[in-house]
Amino acid sequence: MFDLNSEDNKGYVNKHAEMGEKDMNQKQQDIITIVLWIFCIVIVVSSIFALYATFGTAAPYHKKIFPGLSTEPIETLAESGQLSQSAMVAFHYAEMFMELLDLGIPVFAILVFHHLLMNFRALIKEKGVKF
Amino acid sequence: MSDLADKYIERFTLNQRLQHGINAVACLSLFLTGLPVKFPDQLGYIAIMMGGFNVTTVIHRMAGTAILALAMFHFLYYIIDRGWFKDKEIIPSPKDVTDVIEDTKFIIGLSDEKGRYRKYSYREKLDYWGAVIFFPILIVTGVILWHPAFAVHYFMPADYLPAVRLIHSMDAILAGMAVMLHMYNVHLSPRFFPVNWTMFTGMISEEMAEEEFPLWYERVKRNQREE
Known part of the structure; x- marks a missing residue:
């Protein structure tokens, strides 16, 4: 072309x-x-x-099997002594941090809305619509 | 000069388009095969439709390999080419903040003009730097999950693996949302709907370039005149 x-x-x-x-x-x-x-x-x-x-x-990670770990929930693993205290802390910090990051998702929604409004405003400007 | 050449200017090189294409296909494959692992009860049917978890696992790792090679290429290429530092087009700058302010003023009717962008607007920069920041996390955690015995042998206690798995999956969800934002910005936005061909052909119409990236367009035209 x-x-x-x-x-x-x-x-x-x-x-x-x-x-x-x-x-x-x-x-x-x-x-x-x-x-x-x-x-x-x-x-x-x-x-x-x-x-x-x-x-x-x-690792067959789709079966949630890791060395030395079962498929039990994280709390059960900790209670049964399969997870060390530091590993539990690492898990909870990771969870907290990633959930904090996932707060970024609404920011994406705001950005989309921002862009949509820009197009809408540009259209109004082009067509000369007045409120 | 032909009429067509008068109307189009080059925005992306073949190299950039190839990188983008590999990234797009690999990312979509990773989402499609990774989400059923994260939500097996709700989305497990996707994996079953693709031949089961044994198949999706292989696809996921192949796509991950492509991303790993791409990330390595991209990093090395830009070091050799010094593309990040020469024109500074993709580097975030204070102008991005003023562009956001200008755009917001435009939206609420305080201004008649939206921000005047250079080659990349703050939206493109957000997409790009989001990938640059979050891909390394996904790559490192992905390799650890792929071969946990390797990670456990060299640098990590085995019981940290649930934390790694959590980081990998939640970072991937965040990346997925960023891809949706990107899809809206470049294809679903009313200005480009139904499809924006720029990343496929590498060319952008002068009209669109002038409208969307006026400062870049002016520079390209100035360079043309100087030639």
């Missing part, structure tokens, strides 16, 4: 300046991109294989 490299389109936008890529030409940039992708994929995949090789099968 739109060929960036065609003669017609060259120079219509200072692409390198826009993307902050003044120091590299397009070819160098493409090579670095490809090499970096290959490097990252190889590192990640080989790390995962190394983990499997060293520690065996991955």
Whole structure:
């Protein structure tokens, strides 16, 4: 539909300046991109294989089974001595902190509402509606 | 210069679009396969429809691997390219605060003009930096949950795992909400509905660029003239 490299389109936008890529030409940039992708994929995949090789099968976390822990609720685990006091504290702090973060969800709702109102206001402005 | 070239300018490179595409597909797969684990009684049917928890677990880990590779690539690329520091387009600035104030004034009718954004508005910056901050937490906790024996062997008592699991799942829910906000901002917003093609084609119409990101648009035009 739109060929960036065609003669017609060259120079219509200072692409390198826009993307902050003044120091590299397009070819160098493409090579670095490809090499970096290959490097990252190889590192990640080989790390995962190394983990499997060293520690065996991955945790079947969908069954809520962890080493030394059962599927009992956290309070029961603590009472039966399967969780240390510090682990309980860590759990409750994690719970408190994450619930605090999840208060961010209403902030998202406010932002959506904010944006919706902006569109509404823009529409009013365009159409010249007056109250 | 063709008519089409007069009407469109490049907003995202192929590299950026590829990163975004991988991120989008991987994130959606992670939500789809992760939520049934968090809420098995309510959403377990999603996993069953996909072939059971054994299948969704594999998909979840594959998508997690993609995110891990992507995060690594993104971090290294921007260090090599110095993209974060050259134009400072994506770095939060005091102007974002003034833009929010301008927009709010616009909404309640105190002003006739909304904020004039550079290349990225505060909404895009919120999406991006939200991912930059929360993805590492998800990645680290995800790897620990994947191989708890590894974590327990090297740096963590086994009974801390419930806390890690809690952080991973709740952080993911927060990330899911951020994705919904992003979907609204870029696709469902009346201005772009039903779909905004910019991240697919990399191009934005001059009209939209001028309307949505006027300061960036002016700079692009200035650069064109200087060329």
